[in-house]
Each structure stands twice: as C-alpha cells, then as structure tokens.
Amino acid sequence: MIREMKNIRTLFAAFLMLAIVPLMSLAQEDDQVLRARNGKFALTNAKIYTVTNGIIENGTIIIDNGIIVAVGADVKIPADAEVFDYKGKEIYPGMIDGGTTLGLAEIGSISEANDFQEFGQLTPQMQALTAVNPNSTAIPVTRVSGVTTVWTMPRGGVLSGTAATINLFGYTPDQMFAGSKGIVMNFPSTAGGRRFRRLSPEEVKKRQDRALKTVNDAWDKAELYAKLENSDEVRSYPEIEALVPVVKGEMMLFIEANAAKDIVATIAWVKERGYKKVILTGVSEGWRVADQIAESGIPVITGPVQAIPTRDSDSYDAAYANPGIMSKAGVKVALRTMDSENVRNLPYHAGFAAAYGMGREEALKAITINAAEILGIGDKVGSIEVGKQANIFVATGDPFETATKITDLFIDGYKVPMTSRQIRLYDEFLNRTPGVDKDKKAIDIKKK
Amino acid sequence: MKNILTLLLAFFSTMALAQVQKGDLLIKNGTVLTVTNGTLENTDVLVRDGKISRIGKDLRAPRGVETVDATGKFVMPGIIDAHSHIAGSAINEGTSQVTAEVSMEDVVDPLDVGIYRALAGGVTSIHLMHGSANVIGGQNETMKLRYGTMNPDELRFEGAPRTIKFALGENPTRGGRSRGIQPQSRMGVENMLRTSFTQAIAYGKKWDAYNADKSPRKVAPEYDLRMQTLVDIMNGDVLVHCHSYRADEIYMLMKVFSDFNIPKLTFQHANEAYKVAPELAAFGASASVFADWWAYKLEVYYSTAYNAAILTNNGVLTSINSDSGELIRHLFHEAAKTQKYGELTDDQALALITLNPAKQLGIDNRVGSIEVGKDADIAIFEGHPLSVYTVPLMTFIDGVKYFDKSIDKGDARIYVGPESSISEVMIYDRHNDHRCLEGANVMAFEELFSNKK
Numbered sequence: 001m002i003r004e005m006k007n008i009r010t011l012f013a014a015f016l017m018l019a020i021v022p023l024m025s026l027a028q029e030d031d032q033v034l035r036a037r038n039g040k041f042a043l044t045n046a047k048i049y050t051v052t053n054g055i056i057e058n059g060t061i062i063i064d065n066g067i068i069v070a071v072g073a074d075v076k077i078p079a080d081a082e083v084f085d086y087k088g089k090e091i092y093p094g095m096i097d098g099g100t101t102l103g104l105a106e107i108g109s110i111s112e113a114n115d116f117q118e119f120g121q122l123t124p125q126m127q128a129l130t131a132v133n134p135n136s137t138a139i140p141v142t143r144v145s146g147v148t149t150v151w152t153m154p155r156g157g158v159l160s161g162t163a164a165t166i167n168l169f170g171y172t173p174d175q176m177f178a179g180s181k182g183i184v185m186n187f188p189s190t191a192g193g194r195r196f197r198r199l200s201p202e203e204v205k206k207r208q209d210r211a212l213k214t215v216n217d218a219w220d221k222a223e224l225y226a227k228l229e230n231s232d233e234v235r236s237y238p239e240i241e242a243l244v245p246v247v248k249g250e251m252m253l254f255i256e257a258n259a260a261k262d263i264v265a266t267i268a269w270v271k272e273r274g275y276k277k278v279i280l281t282g283v284s285e286g287w288r289v290a291d292q293i294a295e296s297g298i299p300v301i302t303g304p305v306q307a308i309p310t311r312d313s314d315s316y317d318a319a320y321a322n323p324g325i326m327s328k329a330g331v332k333v334a335l336r337t338m339d340s341e342n343v344r345n346l347p348y349h350a351g352f353a354a355a356y357g358m359g360r361e362e363a364l365k366a367i368t369i370n371a372a373e374i375l376g377i378g379d380k381v382g383s384i385e386v387g388k389q390a391n392i393f394v395a396t397g398d399p400f401e402t403a404t405k406i407t408d409l410f411i412d413g414y415k416v417p418m419t420s421r422q423i424r425l426y427d428e429f430l431n432r433t434p435g436v437d438k439d440k441k442a443i444d445i446k447k448k
Numbered sequence: 449m450k451n452i453l454t455l456l457l458a459f460f461s462t463m464a465l466a467q468v469q470k471g472d473l474l475i476k477n478g479t480v481l482t483v484t485n486g487t488l489e490n491t492d493v494l495v496r497d498g499k500i501s502r503i504g505k506d507l508r509a510p511r512g513v514e515t516v517d518a519t520g521k522f523v524m525p526g527i528i529d530a531h532s533h534i535a536g537s538a539i540n541e542g543t544s545q546v547t548a549e550v551s552m553e554d555v556v557d558p559l560d561v562g563i564y565r566a567l568a569g570g571v572t573s574i575h576l577m578h579g580s581a582n583v584i585g586g587q588n589e590t591m592k593l594r595y596g597t598m599n600p601d602e603l604r605f606e607g608a609p610r611t612i613k614f615a616l617g618e619n620p621t622r623g624g625r626s627r628g629i630q631p632q633s634r635m636g637v638e639n640m641l642r643t644s645f646t647q648a649i650a651y652g653k654k655w656d657a658y659n660a661d662k663s664p665r666k667v668a669p670e671y672d673l674r675m676q677t678l679v680d681i682m683n684g685d686v687l688v689h690c691h692s693y694r695a696d697e698i699y700m701l702m703k704v705f706s707d708f709n710i711p712k713l714t715f716q717h718a719n720e721a722y723k724v725a726p727e728l729a730a731f732g733a734s735a736s737v738f739a740d741w742w743a744y745k746l747e748v749y750y751s752t753a754y755n756a757a758i759l760t761n762n763g764v765l766t767s768i769n770s771d772s773g774e775l776i777r778h779l780f781h782e783a784a785k786t787q788k789y790g791e792l793t794d795d796q797a798l799a800l801i802t803l804n805p806a807k808q809l810g811i812d813n814r815v816g817s818i819e820v821g822k823d824a825d826i827a828i829f830e831g832h833p834l835s836v837y838t839v840p841l842m843t844f845i846d847g848v849k850y851f852d853k854s855i856d857k858g859d860a861r862i863y864v865g866p867e868s869s870i871s872e873v874m875i876y877d878r879h880n881d882h883r884c885l886e887g888a889n890v891m892a893f894e895e896l897f898s899n900k901k
Contacts, residue, residue: 107743107744107745107746107749108745109744110745137749138743190873258875284873284875285873304876306774309565310875310876311872312861312868313861316564316565316856341742342740342741345740347836348781351836351837352781352836354836354837355836355839360837400837401835402781402784402785402788402834402836403787403788405788421750422742422751422752422753422789425722425750425754426752426754426757429723429725429752429758430757430758432726436729436730
C-alpha cells in the first residue's frame with residue numbers, strides 16, 4: 001500500500017514535471033543568450049559615410065570574414081551573402097576613443113576593481129592589455145553606442161606603462177587587441193596641486209625638476225641600453241628595456257602635457273631627444289600654443305571636450321573650443337573621453353567640439369580616421385574602405401545627436417548583439433511585474 | 449554733519465544694492481518652448497518688472513523697453529539644477545551624524561566663477577546642497593544665479609521653501625566606520641532616522657505643553673535648533689532631499705516617512721529608483737537623477753541610463769541634475785540623453801531640467817515654464833536646446849541679462865584674490881568631480897572643510 005502510494009506520488013511528480021518543463025523552456029527563451037556571429041554580410045540601401053571617400057547616398061557594403069570587400073553605389077551582392085536592408089539609415093565607421101581606462105576599471109571607488117595604475121614612478125613595461133577584462137560590464141554599454149575601438153591606457157607615475165588599442169568585442173585580450181601599443185609618459189607638470197592644497201610656485205618648480213630628472217635619467221639609460229643591447233654583459237632591466245623600441249623609432253610614445261608651458265616644454269624635449277613616433281595627449285591648453293604645436297608636426301589626442309577650463313580666468317567655453325582651434329591651426333587632432341564607464345559619450349564630446357568651431361566633418365574625422373592613424377591602426381580601421389576591418393555601426397541619423405539610435409553593430413566583422421546590462425534593466429523595469437502591492441500599506445501616508 | 453550725511457548716503461545705497469534688480473524686455477519672434485503649453489513659433493515674450501507679462505505675436509515694445517531679436521532662435525525657461533555645489537565655500541559639516549542645525553545659506557560664495565559658467569549654460573536657479581557625509585545633513589539654499597554682486601543675500605531665491613539634505617548608504621556608513629560610531633550599515637542608517645524623529649517628537653511635545661500652559665510661573669524648555677528643524681520637517685515646512693542610490697534604501701526611507709507621516713520627499717541621485725518606480729509613484733515621492741553617471745562606486749554599479757525614462761513613464765516626478773561644476777554647464781544636453789535612453793518627447797525632456805526641478809524645490813509657482821505671471825528667468829539658444837550642436841546665447845533672471853555670448857569677455861571673474869596666479873592650471877578630471885558623492889570618509893582636516901564633497 002505504501003509502495004503504491006509512493007508510485008502514485010512518483011507518477012504525479014513526473015506528470016508535474018511534464019507540465020512544467022515546457023513552461024521553463026519558454027521562460028528561458030525570454031532570457032536567451034544573444035550571440036555574435038560572423039560570415040558574409042551585405043549591408044544595403046544605406047547612406048554610407050566612408051570618412052575617407054565622401055558620402056555614398058544609396059550604397060552597399062560587403063563584409064566577408066571580418067573584412068570589407070566591397071563598398072559603393074553599384075556593388076553586386078554575392079548570392080551567398082546574408083542581406084541587411086538599411087534603407088533610411090546611415091552607416092559610419094566605428095568610433096575610436098583616443099584615451100580611456102576601459103576594461104581596466106570596473107568600479108571607481110573600489111581599488112581592487114581598478115587595474116590601471118602600478119606601484120612606482122617608472123613602470124613602462126606594465127602591459128595594459130594584460131589587465132583588460134573582456135567581460136567588463138562597461139564594454140557592451142560602450143559599444144552599443146557605436147564606439148568600437150579604444151586606446152586603453154595605464155595612468156599615474158612618470159612612465160605609466162604600455163597602452164594598447166582594443167576592439168570592444170572578444171573573449172580574450174588577444175581577441176580584442178586591435179594592433180598597436182605605445183608607451184605612456186606624463187610630462188613633469190607645472191599644474192599646481194589640488195583645490196584644497198595649492199602648491200607655491202617654488203614647490204611646483206621643485207616637484208617638476210625632480211620629476212624631470214627621473215624622466216631624463218630613464219631615457220638616458222634607455223639610449224645607452226639601445227646601444228649595448230647585443231652585449232652579453234647587459235643584465236635584465238625591464239623598465240628601461242621597455243623604452244628601447246621608442247628610442248629606435250619602432251614604438252609610439254604618448255606624452256601627456258596640459259598646461260601651455262608644459263606643452264611647449266614637451267615639444268622642446270621631443271626635439272632634443274629626436275624621438276620619432278611621438279603623440280601629445282591631454283593638451284587642455286593647446287589653444288594657447290596651437291601654432292607651436294602645428295609647427296612641431298606632432299599629432300594630438302585631446303579631451304575630454306566637456307570639461308571645465310583649466311584656469312579661473314579662462315573663457316567658459318575654452319575646453320569646447322580647444323579641438324577646433326588646434327585643428328584650424330593645422331594640428332592633426334583626435335579626441336578622447338579619458339573615461340572608463342562613460343566612453344559611450346564620445347560622440348557627444350565630438351558634437352560639442354563640432355559646435356564650438358571644429359565643424360562636424362572634422363569632428364567626425366577626429367573620432368575615426370584621425371584617431372586610427374594617430375594610434376597606429378589607420379591601415380585597419382577608422383574608415384569604410386575595401387580591405388579594412390569591418391568595424392561599422394548603423395544609425396537612424398547623425399550619431400552626434402542624442403535623439404539618434406544606433407541600431408546595428410559590426411566589430412571585426414562580427415554582428416554584435418545590441419544589448420547591455422543597462423538595456424536589459426530597462427526591459428525588465430519599464431513595466432515591472434509585479435507592480436506596486438496595493439494591499440500593503442507600508443508606504444501609505446495620510447496626506448496633509 | 450557732512451560725515452553723517454556721507455554715512456547715511458552709504459547706508460541707503462547699500463540698501464538699494466540689496467534690492468534685487470528687475471528688468472523690462474521684449475523677446476521678439478523666437479521659437480518659444482513654454483514646457484507647459486507646447487512650442488510656439490514666431491512668438492514674442494514681453495517682460496515687465498521682472499515678470500512675464502504677455503506671450504503672443506506682434507507685441508510692441510513699450511517706450512524705453514529693450515528688444516531682443518530672437519528670430520531663428522529658441523527661447524526656453526531658465527534651467528534649474530536641483531543638485532549643485534557651485535557657489536558654496538563649504539559643503540560638509542561632518543562633526544555629527546545629525547547636523548540639521550547648519551545651513552548652506554551661511555557659506556554662499558557669490559564670487560565663484562562657476563556661477564557665470566552655469567549661466568553660460570542657460571542655468572538660472574540652483575539648489576546649493578549640503579554634502580552627504582551624514583545621515584541628516586544641513587539645510588540647503590535655493591538660489592538665483594544673480595552673478596555680479598559681492599552680497600550673498602542677493603543670490604537668494606526669495607520666498608523659496610526651506611529644504612534639507614539627508615543621506616543614505618555608503619557615504620554615511622563609511623563615515624561611521626572610519627570614526628567607530630553608528631551608522632556602519634544600512635540598518636544603522638534607518639535606526640538613526642527613527643531615533644532622531646522620535647527625539648524630535650518628544651522635543652515638540654515639551655514645547656506644545658509649554659505653549660499650552662497659561663501659568664505665569666512656567667519655564668520654557670531649552671531651545672534646540674537641531675530638534676526644531678526636525679519638528680519643522682514633520683510639519684511639512686522643510687522639504688527633504690535625500691542622497692540615495694539603492695532601491696532598498698529608497699524603499700526604507702519611504703517607510704520611515706510613512707510612519708512619521710512626512711508627506712514630501714525627493715530622492716537625489718537615486719540611481720536605482722527605477723527598480724521601485726511603482727512604489728515611488730504610489731508614495732508621491734520624486735527623484736532627481738543623473739542622465740548617465742554610474743560605476744563610480746559599488747552602489748551605482750547596477751545603474752541604467754534609462755532611469756529617468758522608466759521613472760517618467762511610471763508617473764514619478766523626475767528631474768535631471770548636475771552635482772558638478774562641469775555638467776551644470778550643459779544640463780540641456782544631459783536632458784536630451786533621455787531621448788536616446790527611453791525616447792522621451794521634447795516636452796518631457798525639457799521638463800526634466802525646468803518645471804520638474806521647480807516642483808521638487810517648491811518654486812514652480814514662480815519659475816520652470818514660460819507663462820504669464822512667472823518670473824522672467826529665460827534662456828535663449830542658437831539651435832534647439834536638445835540638439836548637441838545648440839549654443840546658449842543669452843540668459844536672463846527677473847528680466848535682467850546675466851549672460852550674453854556676443855559680449856562675453858573671457859575672464860568673467862568679479863574678484864581676483866591677491867594670492868591667485870594667472871598661470872595656475874587645474875586639469876579637469878571627471879572622476880574627481882563627484883562632489884557630494886565622495887567624501888564621507890574622515891579625511892585630512894583641510895580636506896574635510898574644502899570644496900571636495
């Protein structure tokens with residue numbers, strides 16, 4: 001009898017499972033994992049902003065195995081290509097941010113969640129790419145806004161480390177690596193202290209001289225090391241060794257300088273050292289010395305554009321106007337957000353630069369082809385051209401405008417799902433179920 | 449005698465200065481974004497004695513009234529920032545977890561060039577808030593950005609209701625931990641609130657008994673400004689604006705206010721307010737949020753930039769604030785982001801930085817829309833203010849022009865300190881610009897009393 005009962009119970013349980021399982025699988029569909037895919041794609045009927053070859057009003061792009069194989073108004077669509085009709089939409093090369101800590105910083109106030117600064121003043125051998133977390137929540141949040149590539153960089157100290165370009169899709173740092181690296185150096189600054197602890201001019205000078213000596217000692221050693229490199233006598237000296245490719249003109253050197261004096265001093269320093277692949281970064285006061293920068297021929301990565309002017313005496317729009325002034329003076333300019341979680345605002349920084357003198361076309365270049373060329377990946381990304389990597393986004397209009405939606409995204413030829421945690425939270429909470437509990441009066445009050 | 453006359457003259461001229469200036473003005477032929485009454489094309493706005501007196505077509509300027517040609521330009525209500533720390537020479541009174549007795553009105557700095565920079569972004573009013581280091585912080589000051597005076601009183605929003613800052617979550621608990629006192633957890637925060645209000649009720653009863661006593665030999669209870677302020681909150685005379693992030697702490701405060709029968713409540717930051725939007729709507733609480741700031745600390749990690757849109761669509765009165773000397777300069781752009789994140793309409797997006805913050809501060813009878821009878825706090829833009837390419841051109845408060853791009857002279861300081869140096873350079877870093885968000889730690893003495901919030 002008891003056994004029978006058990007059997008009935010088992011039967012009942014089995015029956016229950018049969019009833020529930022389809023429900024469960026349905027629930028799973030609601031929450032299904034979206035995957036990126038690649039293949040042969042034809043993007044048709046769109047207005048294409050190639051950036052390097054003008055605008056194609058009603059054009060087609062063919063992507064095959066990650067590479068753009070055809071672009072134009074009269075492109076034959078291969079029979080085996082998957083066709084996406086983008087009628088009424090605009091296609092742009094993926095935007096490129098020239099300075100971020102994306103992938104290196106997850107939660108600002110928690111030091112354990114930040115990996116962009118190593119101990120010490122001279123740490124150029126530290127590799128940002130090593131610390132890039134491909135699963136950072138901020139990465140999908142960023143790419144669904146059309147930013148496909150960033151310069152992710154170590155910060156702090158004098159020689160902070162080695163930065164790298166990464167594409168914002170991939171499961172390992174190597175899958176994300178976009179093809180270039182460079183040494184990050186902070187030029188000894190004359191900028192004074194913090195708001196609550198102003199430094200005297202003497203203190204600033206002393207601090208700067210000390211830092212300058214550190215810098216010059218390191219580069220003197222690197223130059224010597226470059227000459228001795230083939231000798232068996234040289235012992236391992238990784239922080240100096242990391243500088244040798246710069247000395248030899250094989251690797252880029254990014255020098256952060258913001259105050260006008262520091263920019264001028266940096267230009268003189270570079271000239272004296274004779275290093276070839278140098279880029280000025282920050283350059284907040286570039287507008288004061290734009291002609292001198294142009295004359296030096298050194299390209300610039302500047303930003304954030306949405307920033308407070310560097311001096312109380314400066315015009316309120318100094319930071320907005322800075323990229324335009326430099327660009328008009330003949331400086332090759334790229335933009336950066338200098339952000340981690342809000343790199344998604346790159347098009348808006350560009351929009352502000354455009355409105356305050358740079359113009360839309362130049363601002364678009366500053367976050368596509370200029371950025372790509374300055375970062376050493378101009379042959380791979382930054383424009384829609386045959387032979388380039390398919391880093392592309394599709395928009396309902398001008399991507400600098402906040403009313404515009406980014407609808408589709410291709411990174412390295414992969415069609416990447418247009419989702420992020422922030423979008424999923426929106427989907428879940430716009431019409432929350434259950435809503436407010438009408439029976440419970442926990443938050444009811446007698447209105448006065 | 450002559451000396452006395454001079455003194456008298458000086459006295460009366462100071463009185464005249466303390467009088468707030470009001471202007472007359474005709475803004476011609478603009479696209480007027482009224483916020484409460486849609487968009488009016490080719491429309492004029494007439495300002496008399498600091499108030500909007502007429503809105504219509506083909507209005508004539510009365511004799512002596514200046515005309516501003518707004519053809520092809522956009523005219524909108526002055527922007528209101530419900531959370532600001534510009535123009536404050538101190539932010540946190542960190543000596544106790546309850547400091548309801550202090551007020552930001554005592555630390556207004558009319559010389560802060562940040563005021564001019566906000567005006568250059570179309571902002572006319574701010575809510576200068578106390579910091580978030582303590583559970584019950586100090587009282588805030590609602591201000592109009594009448595830049596150009598040395599007198600802090602001229603920046604007051606005369607007649608605005610009193611408000612006070614509360615704070616939940618990581619900031620007050622971090623302060624508790626570093627000092628070895630309560631609160632060190634969100635449990636402690638709730639306990640602190642309930643204990644404080646319970647004490648205040650007892651305090652109020654003592655005074656009620658004293659006031660009811662007709663005997664000539666009665667002795668007054670000791671006056672306590674801290675307790676009296678809490679009594680004023682419970683009487684609805686002081687509006688609470690509470691720094692908060694997580695949904696659970698937001699829900700907790702609604703329950704506490706429900707139990708103490710406190711009707712009005714605005715949550716500041718409120719990054720997770722979207723998770724309890726139906727509860728906020730049911731309670732009638734409002735939220736003042738960022739457009740897209742997140743991930744700068746754990747309690748804002750589970751944020752979404754769709755927060756403002758979710759709240760708006762759930763019927764919660766919502767505004768977008770800056771809490772930053774940088775963001776305040778482009779709140780129009782911050783509001784425009786809600787069209788990307790949630791597809792709000794132009795009117796909904798504009799209300800986030802005008803009418804809605806005005807309601808949260810209790811000043812919507814005066815400002816927040818372009819309506820006859822309201823204060824002439826107006827901003828004129830080249831291009832639609834929700835476009836990224838827009839450029840603010842002019843800003844008026846009470847009909848008086850405080851910003852005009854065409855005559856901007858660059859250096860807008862009205863006082864140059866003898867110790868300041870023109871070559872002093874500060875490099876902006878957004879992650880150091882979290883004003884009241886950070887700074888709950890017990891810091892170096894000088895840092896605690898500095899501008900870092």
